[in-house]
Amino acid sequence: MKAIFDQRQEQHDPKHFMANGALLANPEQPARISALLSGAQAAGCDIAAPADHGMGPIAAIHSPEYLVFLQTIHTRWSRIAGASEEVIPNIHPDRRTASYPRSAAGQAGFHQADTSCPISAGTWEAAYWSAQTAITGADLMRGGARSAYALCRPPGHHAFADLAGGFCFLNNSAIAAERLRAHGLRPAILDIDVHHGNGTQGIFYERGDVLTVSIHADPVRFYPFFWGHASERGEGAGRGANLNLPLVRGTGDDAYLETLETAFAHIRAFGTDVLIVALGLDAYENDPLKGLAITTGGFGRIGAAIGGLGLPTLLVQEGGYLAPELGDNLASFLKGFEAE
Template structure:
């Protein structure tokens, strides 16, 4: 299994964000990727630096104006607000009627939906190379690799077409799926991060060529809220090509595996020719953002069931935070998937 990661992905280093009305330490830390990288090296995974495929594959998924906003946004914010201010939006356009402003503070609110994506000096390079890792992983599969893994950090599945959200700037999984469409007629994207793949749902909702399925607790009562309800099944050409499988908060490992089986049955019914997995280890029972109860052996079984689809597969890292079992969960899933796809 080919693995892609670039050290520049460690450069995004947020310290705090606002959650439930209070400032708290940011969960999406560079150390997450360092733990996963070290686990990979300790288990004989060769890590390859991604190729630089430029902005076109990113702009194929995201609003080009949003992409162009990001490279110098942090520098512009610091120039306006000073080096000690937190680069998050403090005003929003409501229902998005209106026009993008020119002022950096207004632009932050235009292009970001929440306070979880503060910009830092290294954010642009990290987000850019995270996307490039996903693109290279997709290219490896399109060139006949059975499977690949993109150690994407920052993650991506909450990023919508034209805004950052939920720790995410570019939707790496959708970028990979779009890249695979150059080779395969039908692609499936399954999201097994504990949170709704709301960004992927936003991007793919009207498409019939990429089937999207997400396993997550009910968004009526659990972040990221708003999107991911069971009755959201797609629209237009995408009608029937989106599937949200809701879990109870506190769901057991067996419950999660049963939901996964439903998702896999739907992917088979779609006739997918290639697969992208939004892989979140925050399904873990001891994850700092835990909502369900999956353990290392459960991640291994998830890997075996996904591999049994027997599809060219790109694994794209999403959540999984600094809980005690992060390395164990990643080892269980990735070594099991590697063994099942040899």
């Protein structure tokens, strides 16, 4: 399997993270890259650099206003006397139909959903090349590849069209899906991250041309809290093209695989001809963000089940945080997928 990665993704090195009011080390660290690369190499992947496809594919998903914000906000923020080293919002609008502020602090609140997506000098460069990695993977699918692994970091599935959140800035899976759709394919996104892909859902919620399916820990007591419930089915043209399959905290391998079968039925019924897997490895039983209880061997079984669909599949890296087994979990998934 071809794996795509660009070293410039290391330039995003966030420091700020808050959980339950306490300041902690940010778990979305550049060191994740080394672990994931080792896992990809252990699975026999051929590592290649992405091509630069420019802003067009990114702007097909994200608004120009938001993209200007991401590119300029750190420089503007740095001019504020006494400002923190990273852009961290301290105010949010009570509604996103409110007026658009001119100040850096106001725009940070408008475009950043929470405090877990701090923006530093290297964030835009890293996010840009993370997106180009996914775009390059999508083009491999267009070219007839059976599969590819896009090592995207920072991740993307919590990013809306004009809103960062949950460690995410550009929605790599959505960008890849739109790239494929624009070239006449019928993509589905299967999100297996432990957290609901709320940004992905939001981007396609009123559209019926991309199927979005997410299997995740029940958000009633788990991030992102306000999205990811089974009742959310899409609206307008998107009614029935969004499927959420929330799981009880601590769900293990067997119950997860049973839920996958429900996801597969919808993917087949949609007439999917190319699959994007938002590949979170944070469903692992010992992941620092603890939500589900998938074992290392379980990831191999999940990979094999997805591979058994027989669809051209782009694997886009999402979560999975620093545990000794992170690389092993990726290798297990990739080997399972390739065995089918």
